[in-house]
Amino acid sequence: MAVPSGPVTASTDAERAMFDFVDSYDRAYEIAATKHGLSVAQACVLGRLTDPRGMRELADELGCDASNVTQIIARLESRDLVQRHTNPNDRRSRQIVRTLTGDVLYADFEASFAFARAAIANLSTEEQDQLATLLRKALGTADG
Amino acid sequence: MAVPSGPVTASTDAERAMFDFVDSYDRAYEIAATKHGLSVAQACVLGRLTDPRGMRELADELGCDASNVTQIIARLESRDLVQRHTNPNDRRSRQIVRTLTGDVLYADFEASFAFARAAIANLSTEEQDQLATLLRKALGTADG
DNA sequence: ACAGTTACTTGATTGCCTCAAGCATCATGG
DNA sequence: CCATGATGCTTGAGGCAATCAAGTAACTGT
Numbered sequence: 474m475a476v477p478s479g480p481v482t483a484s485t486d487a488e489r490a491m492f493d494f495v496d497s498y499d500r501a502y503e504i505a506a507t508k509h510g511l512s513v514a515q516a517c518v519l520g521r522l523t524d525p526r527g528m529r530e531l532a533d534e535l536g537c538d539a540s541n542v543t544q545i546i547a548r549l550e551s552r553d554l555v556q557r558h559t560n561p562n563d564r565r566s567r568q569i570v571r572t573l574t575g576d577v578l579y580a581d582f583e584a585s586f587a588f589a590r591a592a593i594a595n596l597s598t599e600e601q602d603q604l605a606t607l608l609r610k611a612l613g614t615a616d617g
Numbered sequence: 618m619a620v621p622s623g624p625v626t627a628s629t630d631a632e633r634a635m636f637d638f639v640d641s642y643d644r645a646y647e648i649a650a651t652k653h654g655l656s657v658a659q660a661c662v663l664g665r666l667t668d669p670r671g672m673r674e675l676a677d678e679l680g681c682d683a684s685n686v687t688q689i690i691a692r693l694e695s696r697d698l699v700q701r702h703t704n705p706n707d708r709r710s711r712q713i714v715r716t717l718t719g720d721v722l723y724a725d726f727e728a729s730f731a732f733a734r735a736a737i738a739n740l741s742t743e744e745q746d747q748l749a750t751l752l753r754k755a756l757g758t759a760d761g
Numbered sequence: 762a763c764a765g766t767t768a769c770t771t772g773a774t775t776g777c778c779t780c781a782a783g784c785a786t787c788a789t790g791g
Numbered sequence: 792c793c794a795t796g797a798t799g800c801t802t803g804a805g806g807c808a809a810t811c812a813a814g815t816a817a818c819t820g821t
Contacts, residue, residue: 487740488733490749495642497756498635500680514808529768536644541809543770548807565768565817589632592755596631600751605634607748611736612641658777673799685778687801692776709786709799 501588509582518545519554519579522571527560531569554578645732653726662689663698663723666715671704675713698722 506516514535521534528546532539546569549555554575560566571579593601650660658679665678672690676683690713693699698719704710715723737745 484734485737485745487737487745487749490752491638491642491733491736494752494756495639498639499643512807527768528770537808538810539769540771540811544808560768563768563818567769589635590628592635592757593629593631595755595757596751600754601629601631603747604751604755605631607740607744607751608634608638610744611739611748612638613736613739656776671799672801681777682779683800684780684802688777691801704799707787707799711800 498588502586505582505586508585509578511582514545515549516582519549519571519575522555522569525568525570527566527568642732646730649726649730652729653722655726658689659693660726663693663719666699666713669712669714671710671712
């Protein structure tokens, strides 16, 4: 296990709350992945394959090199969780398709990644809306 | 860059907001670390060394194997960011101390990791309190 | 058809991470 | 006091993630 997390020197109370939340989220994600024999990267890729995608597309979404995706897909393929089909329209490119096995495994994974659902369950409907609104507002220009 | 992130199939609005927030946070952390020539793991370890700590202690906090910490510390040490002193009370154990160089680098890193501060700056004082409260309440039993 | 671009793969290298062993040091009970 | 066991850390081996540099195949445009 790893998922190192953020700054320990959180100056304000809100900063510390954000850090704790993110840390818990990340750890829960990794635990759920590990429980299903997936790495974080593998779980993430698998999750994006609700419909077929090309390698380039995946690499862009993940913000990483294409060769990295090649490796991750190769490992998923060796476990029969995805398949690589050559795109007939453009024979350079591959369509990556999640297999039935992959669908099932990912569904299991998501079911066991209860963090977000559990977090929400702790809040009233009103509070859920409030939280979503505040998080979005906080994100506002915080991206850069 | 990587930091793969969470489920794409976020069922509720609040879930998606949480996911987006965590994802942005993680990416910002990694970008800030990279900018200072640090890996995420290294930045995290460096951040915990506001006062000296033993290897065991660090491994427990990070939730990883002690041998992993050995390696990370070795890399930080080779860049003169930390030092390993043998604890006189227990000569098996090492006290890891951040050097002055390490202090400066980490301060720089934290300054450039503006995410949390920027996020907070988007909110009024009241909203900050609300957000902190909601996050903590959401975390309530969500840990498992 | 030739040049340039795009999609992907391969190979090499580094870092993170884990497990299994091993060494040195403390702590305990006889 | 010394044998046994626990503890703190390191080493070695191996797997996965990630990057960069090169290379191949296939599309695009002139």
